[in-house]
Amino acid sequence: MKTLTTQVCIIGAGPSGLLLGQLLNDIGVDTIILERSSLDHVLSRVRAGVLEQGMVALLERAGVGERMHSQGMVHGGFAITHENDFHRIDLDRLTGGKTVMVYGQTEVTKDLVERRAATGGVTHYEASSVDLHDFDGDTPHVTCRIGGEDVRVECKYIAGCDGFHGASRRSVPESAIRTFEKVYPFGWLGIMSDVPPVSHELIYASHSRGFALCSMRSMSRSRHYIQCDAGDSVEAWSDEQFWSELRRRLPPEIAETLTIGPSFEKTIAPLRSFVAEPMRFGNLFLVGDAAHIVPPTGAKGLNLAASDVNYLFEGLRGYFLEGDASLLDAYSKRALSRVWKAVRFSWWMTTMLHRFPNQTPFEARILEAELAYTLESEATKAALAENYVGLPY
Ligand code: RFL
Ligand code: PHB
Secondary structure: OEEEEOOEEEEOOOHHHHHHHHHHHHOOOOEEEEOOOOHHHHHHOOOOOEEOHHHHHHHHHOOOHHHHHHHOEEEOOEEEEEOOEEEEEOHHHHOOOOOEEEOOHHHHHHHHHHHHHHOOOEEEOOEEEEEEEOOOOOOOEEEEEEOOEEEEEEOOEEEEOOOOOOHHHHOOOHHHOEEEEEEEEEEEEEEEEOOOOOOOOOEEEEOOOOOEEEEEEEOOEEEEEEEEEOOOOHHHOOHHHHHHHHHHOOOHHHHOOOOOOOEEEEEEEEEEEEEEEOOEEOOEEEOHHHOEEOOHHHOOHHHHHHHHHHHHHHHHHHHHHHOOOHHHHOHHHHHHHHHHHHHHHHHHHHHHHOOOOOOOHHHHHHHHHHHHHHHHOHHHHHHHHHHHHOOOO
């Protein structure tokens, strides 16, 4: 068995693990990242696209702002359509000058991977059988297999950044953890295609046939989603069927200008809300999707991962650089307070914009009134905008 030693062992090289690793690296705190998949696989995943200003600031601080600022797109608003009506949410005006950055998670990950390599950070890809030990005691360590060799990583703290299906949360005894979950009775079928986006801003479409979203990665690459049945399979949807269904959910004047083309990625994501409490167990901290999941409607998952990283980074910096553990002790409370507000916002957007099977006529009318009121009132639009650009850290 080979033994490695570090200050913080990070499980998972997704955006949470890489961002935390870089921020710590830059202040001289030593980290080792253990990632189950290959680097190629990590860089091939297509996920989020909308970054809040808090996350943009953290990425700048981690030294990866340059490509984001040159290739990402600053959006001062987005649209919500309701059947054939079009409403613009002017984020800039409603929030007093705040905006979001449209820049793909895949690109964020790539920038962080490159920066870690350039600054000498250690990441072990294809680390299998990752197992966490004694995080409640004095000798926290992680064991795994890397390149056919058994490895033991000894550390002071473990950061569980290994996503919803990772090993970290599962290694906590059930009696020590409380979970909250809501599974929505539909999914999102998403495609990526090299066609220009239908509009220069995102369009969230609420329609009697179901929800749809027109998003983008650049002015020549578009990302579209449609609400689909929970049990649907990707094979059941040809590109033609996808585009035709999307068109039907958009107001005609928008549908007419939609450019279609072959998809080069097509996946179905289930929609769920999930929170695990607390987010700290002794010397183990859960971060990002390892601790919570939100449905993508509010564009909050990746951004929540970033705010967790911010709180944990502040705590670890206090401990390692100043010998002060107070912010580390406050991690779970600070993170969860922001997490629940984003869980609420994501649930609200999802409920208001989707069609639910088995909805009673009463519930359907209430949700119609909710959407109509939200789009009519300056006060509710301001609340929507404030949450969409991201609550303060
Ligand atoms: P990740 O990205 O899942 O990374 C976890 C990493 O851990 C590795 N891993 C392990 N490593 C070692 N040992 C194990 N046992 C391991 N088990 C797993 C995995 O291989 C992986 O590399 O979690 P992280 O870093 O917390 O990041 C979270 C975000 O990825 C996620 O919240 C967002 O993608 C959610 N999301 C969106 N968030 C937004 O803020 N804005 C959006 O617009 C947005 N759109 C989306 C989304 C998620 C989607 N899907 C597919 C779920 C759109 C979609 C379709
Ligand atoms: C995306 O571009 O993938 C995206 C954008 C906004 C969302 C969800 C996903 O709310």
